[in-house]
Amino acid sequence: MLHIDQLLFDLFNGSNSLFFDSLAVTLTTSTTWIPLYIALLYLVIKNNDTMAQILLTVACAVVCVLISSTIADGIVKPLVARPRPLNDPSFKDAVDVVAGMTSRQYSFFSGHASNTFCLAIFLSLLIRSKLATFFLVTWSLVNCWTRLYLGMHYPSDILVGLLWGGLVGTCMYWLYRYLYYRFSPHINYVSSQYTSTGYGHSDIDVLCAVFIFTLVYAALKAVQVFV
16 A cells, blocks of 8 residues: 555656646745635625624634644644655655755645645535535545645545545535534525535635636746746
């Protein structure tokens, strides 16, 4: 299994392209995605009627990430203690290290994968829009790609991270649903302007546009390495 993991890792790790090197570094940086987080917050505020609904949604999203990261970074990584590919003494010579990237943390399993995917699943179940789901899942997978490209994780780290994130996101949604309907009415929206849970398609378009513009920003920043 380790041999297969390393073979798959080689398919994603690094390249001879300065463009993709810069692109991966930019996209793996948390601050790059601040506009997306703001757009998500805007979407929640705009499409919930009361402060209680807004606070419940935001709190569930935050707790979702806290559970995901606590289990990954605080419990599983120290217990398994698997070195990252770029730190593994038996394998690091085969790793393409990009822009001097390094990390002393352990590899199994990926916090980036679990954190982004738990949010993607929770919000997808909440919003109930195929377009939003596509862009949210794509956002998570882009983050997964950067971790493989930069030599931070093996594919199995990513896969387990996605599975754990999906489980946490789904469970948190059902908790949210249980709490939400304790003080809000059951409404099923039937409209071309809204999803079945009441999220406006025009507001979802804003979220998708922010995601696309973030990718464009990262690409333009990567092009600057040739200037």
